[in-house]
Amino acid sequence: MDVIVMIGQLLLGLSILVILHEFGHFIAARAFGIKVEKFYLFFDAWNFSLFKFKYKGVEYGIGWLPLGGYVKIAGMIDESMDTEQMAGEPQPWEFRSKPAWQRLIVMLGGIIVNIIVGIFIFWMLTVKYGETYIPNSDIKYGIVPGTIGEKIGLRAGDKIYAINGKPVDRFDDIISSKVLIDNATLNVQRGDQKLDVTIPADILNDVSDLGIEQFISRMPRSKILVDSLAPNSGAKKAGLAHGDVITAIDGKPVTFLDELQKELKQHKNKQVALTVNRASKIITLNSQVSKEGTIGFQNKFDIPEKTINYSFFASLPIGAERAITSFKDNAKGLGKLFTGKVKATKAVSSPIGIATLYGGDWDWARFWSLTGLLSMVLALMNLLPIPALDGGHALFLLIEMIKGKPLSDKFLERAQLVGFVMLISLMLFAFGNDIFKHILPK
Structure with a gap:
């Protein structure tokens, strides 16, 4: 039953995000008078779909291959590789007939919608739940480090009073991204002694293997009751x-x-x-x-919590900050991956790994929090300048705008093919990595 719940949450979360992402492309294309031929959740590989219908000249459907989705825009070299259509004379309602700036907006439409969706989700979560945290000043007995924390010099009972010299207001700030990703310096009070503990640049490798609890426990040190x-x-x-x-x-x-x-x-x-x-x-x-x-x-933990509730509109900047911070953190994480500070096996996840994050029980707060995070991740990944992704298309359009003339169809077709092979290879790696980590016995 737990597996069914995990799969159900994964499919629902990803389906919402994929449909909205593709709707971003769809609405931008239609706004500029570009014909959209297909709108699909999942891929109808070899023209096989689970469900489809036509409405106002657009074929809507659900494919059988659950690896995303797509809109087929007339006159565009995309994953359909429709070279036959591209061989004809450009028509005024085709993508290729429109100015480069309009095509660029169409390409960025999905990314923009994912960012808006992420901000909206975190906004609504803030409206409903506010912000609950443990005031760091109320911690009596300090922290409980795990094996990772002990390895870098932390001890049970240490009190972390500042990060990079800035006082810590919330206890959970000490296990936040600004500590783990930014290689922060923890300012520690140990009895009468004050000392600094610097977070290693590669700590995310250990956290990926052992979990955040083996860095510093989410709960402060507590007496036994x-x-x-x-x-x-x-x-x-x-x-x-x-x-x-x-x-x-x-x-x-x-x-x-x-x-x-x-x-x-x-x-x-x-x-x-x-x-x-x-x-x-x-x-x-x-x-x-x-x-x-x-x-x-x-x-029984005798640890005081504080909850701040915000009005509807006051919640917006709080939610937006959470969404943008997650986008920045993932970008920093990618930077560490590309510079070799984080191993690919620790950073790359397939739908298997994502499903385990949703968990085996249906918790709406957790579901929407993870879906909001995934929306920002989807926006970031599609922004990467890889052929076959939105960022790749956008890069080629920027080059066209600088050169003053479009790149050749032959080049774009080959780039699309290379990008497709790269994405399939990455997906196979991610699935293999997650099967090894989550399914095969250790």
Whole structure:
């Protein structure tokens, strides 16, 4: 069932974005009097479609190959490679008959719509949910670094009071893109000592492998307080109860949840003696530790959260900033990929990887957040100057505008073919990479 939900969210999210992207091309073409012959979600390879109909001279349909979508614009060299049409005399309603600036707008129409859609989604999310965060100034016990954080010099209990000398207002800022992508310097308070920890340029490789929790946990350091217990768990069978405080494992004192978790991982598949403070009375309980190094209880986090709600129009600049920031972060990530600071196997994802991000339960807030992010990613990827992508077409049009004459049809056909081969190769690499990471056993 989880797989079905993941696939359903992926198909819905991508279908919305692809249809709106292609609508950007469609509406721009029609605005300049250019004939549009087809409008398809997914590709009708070898002229086979799952569904189609004609309306006002345009064939609308759903193809069988779910690798995007397209609009077929008359008089344009595109993925259809319709060389027969291009061999005839240019007609006034064809793409090739229009001024270069109009053709450029048509090519950028999809990208523009994706940016607008991304901003709109984040705007609406801000209207509905506002902004909820943990004030950094209210953190009592500091951070919990994972293996990545420890490797670069962070320690449990450190308090990160500034980033690049600028005070941190929100706790989640310390695991934000401006830290991971921009190679920030964390200004750390460790007891009475102040020190700086610089983020390595290649840290995204480790984060891709191990997850953000192995950099710095999303939750600040917390003391131990039992909240709820999992059925049939070691904690439940041992008699642990809501409100208990675990103070030692096999006689070794523990104060914070991360200390308890580390100790339990040292006793996988073993029995341990828990020293428990229950209403100021000290008792001992014997619990079985699972093979994962857990005993099966949920900790109660006494961490204050702050929510800021915005009016309808005040939410717009907040949502727009989130959308534009995601666009910039992905552009910076691409820069790291091209300069070799991030490995391609860590940065490239296929629909398989995207589906795992949506998850196996349907959460509308997460669905729209991811769809908004994907809209900005789609805009960025299509802006790349690769033949067969919108950015490639735009680049050739800019060259035409500079030269004062169009590039030859033969050159454009060959460039389109090269671009198509590049995209297919990239897609095969992405699928193979995700199959290896997410499906094949490690």
